[in-house]
């Protein structure tokens with residue numbers, strides 16, 4: 662991947678974001694691109710940085726810890742993968758936003774580690790909208806109690822919701838899953854009176870649909886960086 666190739670990919674992704682937003686009657690600036698940088702080398706991330714990107718989304722705590730020192734300090738790192746409780750302390754140190762809180766136990770551990778670090782950690786609740794056993798995320802009916810537990814944590818700030826939707830060849834089939842995440846958010850806003858502005862949904866093959874359904878964060882890997890070298894373990 663050289664700078665020209667990356668530049669073309671980035672231009673293409675930005676144009677899809679722009680047209681999907683316009684189609685949905687939204688300002689394209691309300692959609693944040695978080696490049697999914699798992700298994701992408703520091704050299705290629707440097708190319709992305711030089712193209713103006715300042716946010717990356719990593720899946721593994723260890724990989725982010727290794728890469729961060731090799732790249733400029735003014736990059737914002739977000740965590741998009743499944744988080745184990747025993748990595749919570751490192752995650753609080755490394756990431757501005759954790760997308761993948763899916764249990765009360767994990768929330769409380771992140772809260773405890775954030776308190777120790779003197780930080781208010783921004784988080785999203787990951788929801789398994791498709792009910793797939795292979796996916797992380799809280800079941801839709803667990804979202805309300807989990808949000809309640811997060812409210813009770815002084816060192817957590819709930820910014821919104823995230824999902825990894827099921828994969829469909831036929832793109833339109835994914836739309837109800839993104840819509841469902843938005844409805845879960847809207848309902849919780851109504852009942853709590855609080856605001857949860859962020860909807861992190863949409864990946865390389867489906868982000869235009871996610872944007873039409875209200876995504877404020879799209880996590881795009883392959884469409885920017887090309888196919889990853891070896892299979893991703895998603896469970």
Ligand SMILES: *Cc1c(COP(=O)(O)O)cnc(C)c1O
Nearest residue numbers: 697741864865880881882883884
């Ligand atoms: C890898 C990954 C992405 C990006 O996937 P692509 O299909 O390569 O765009 C987005 N979100 C999560 C949680 C991921 O693990």
